[in-house]
Amino acid sequence: MSLESSPGWVARLLSRSRAVSAMPSSNEFGGSSADSAAHARPADTRPWVTDAQFVDRLVRIGYVLVVIAYLLIGVLGHDPWKQDETYTFGIIAHMLHTGDWVVPTNAGQPFMEKPPLYDWVAAGLASLFGRWLAVFDAARLASACFTAVTLLFLARSARLFHDTARRNDARVLGTLALFASTFVVLKHVHDLMTDVALLTGATMALYGLMALVRALEHTRVADALATSEPIPSAGQSLDHAPTLAHAFTQPSTRPDDRQPTESLARATRPWVSEAGRAALWLGLGTGIAMMSKGVFVPLVVGLAACALPFVVPACRDRRYAHALLIALGVFMPFATIWPAALYGRSPELFKLWFWDNNIGRFFGFSVAQLGAENDKHFFVVRTLLSSAIPVGPLAVLGVISGGWRRLRHGVIAAPLLFAMVGLTVLGVSATARQVYVLPFVPVLALFASDAIRCLPRRFHIGWDYVCRVIFAAAVTAIWAAWAVMTGSMENHWWLEGLARWLPLDYALQTPITVFVLAVAITVAWGTSMGLASRAGMWRGVLTWSASVAAVWGLVFTLLLPWVDYSKSYRSPFEDLAGAIAPYWTSRDCMASYSLGESEAPMLELFTGIEHRPIGLGEATSCRWLIVQSERVQERPSGDWVPFWGGTRPGDDEQVIRVYRRATRADQRIGSARATDSQ
Known part of the structure; x- marks a missing residue:
């Protein structure tokens, strides 16, 4: 392969190796070090900041201000909103009040849908900044922190994908702009929800996988240079590896056996550390995804990593298997410590989390109980063409216009396989929401930026x-x-x-x-x-x-403020708190029937009342009963009289009603108050 026909990074490698090996010493010029000093260039007497440097610094400051504005606007200044923010805040508030960091608990009830990594970070930030900000705003800073890390690793992935070392390359900035302006990203990265941490873990794992494959391709070319063998191309035929097992079991030739030149020895050392760092990022990102939302993204990463050797020749090597073992070692603490602590606390809750909320939601046997069914056809396609605008359609165009032809290149194959496996698994899953596409939007942004040139x-x-x-x-x-x-x-x-x-x-x-x-x-x-x-x-x-x-x-x-008034539960529950205060005693409790997981923590936040769920017709010793239902609802059976009714200003369907156990005096008070509040 000639230098002109080599891929970009191969050409740079060849140029670097030849330049270093051909670099003349001082004796070759016939002079000494003193002569060199005498002929050295005069010291630079220009001002330390030129006009171009000043403009460049202004541009960098502008970038920073734009990123800060993007991260914070929408994060601060409003109450928790239905649906995901309210129950997430309920879990965080329970951690802050009780110090229980093992069992996620929402308004007194175990909430085993997701692991608590995001809740840990949010609770820590709420504890740290809660004295200056509202506790939910301080907790929501976790989304800003996770999103900042996501943007950092997406930028690194874009530099690998587009084969550029420049941080301000238009293709890198374009990838970030497309990602940040995608509807599903813009909406959810500013929310108080665990999917933001899942997005960070997936993006970090994606970068680790891409960097690992690139490091192995670099090492493969260095091996060929050291042994004077033809440089293998990224599209080398699969016939060179008879079986996958044979490729993994072949011992790799060590640099000491080849006696490489000094320049090549210096050139290969950074790549070895690069592969190790890539494996660390791969394992860390997969672990963050695991502790954010369970086994879905780790399963996708594992399947994509296993599929890479079939299409990328550089991955048919023992070094790839060793790197995956390193990544697995980094991942294992995330996959074992909290699950073991949860199992030690309650095997039933562990089963509810792992079996029902992970396995059951995929196969469907727990969907009837847990909800979030996927009963619509072509869910993934519809999401790519709606919530994932603009990266969804552009990414499809980028793949069909030539991206698939470069599948043998590791930095193309890794993200493409990651997205294909993930979207396929998501498409056949019994549970699906549009936000579930979020971990794959970084891949869509990479291919969307590639489609711009077409x-x-x-x-x-x-x-x-x-x-x-x-x-x-x-x-x-x-x-x-x-x-x-x-x-x-x-x-x-x-x-x-x-x-x-x-x-x-x-x-x-x-x-x-x-x-x-x-x-x-x-x-x-x-x-x-x-x-x-x-x-x-x-x-x-x-x-x-x-x-x-x-x-x-x-x-x-x-x-x-207007939108917050409509979406927040502050106004109805503060009204309830004012109405119930004269009649509430320290011995009172409030039973609940059909109170949602979003409404229950807001009841506790704005009234200080923790509900006690009961079934239909179940007896309770509490003097108060709160019921969430449709606007038309019969009075519950028993000696209950209406006390209060209200709804969120932006919700015309769900009504929350409070009943008090009847006495003669309560019947007169409750009837009058219910008439006023309806």
């Missing part, structure tokens, strides 16, 4: 202008809605179209600091529109990602 110039221009028109209207509409809601209540009917989701009787107030931040977001968005026209084939990506981020930022600054 699109014609007219597409980029069209994408740019369509985004400008649509999002300019969206930005204008947000500012107009803010102006209406901060004005006279008489004009709120102008927004009648939003009344289905947002109550129009709310008086919106905006602090001056939030207003200034919203103005800054709008100005930054307008500036990015000017820069997008000079971004070449990335102009559509820049316009899309900047516009999506601007709309998100304006909603979560200007309209956040």
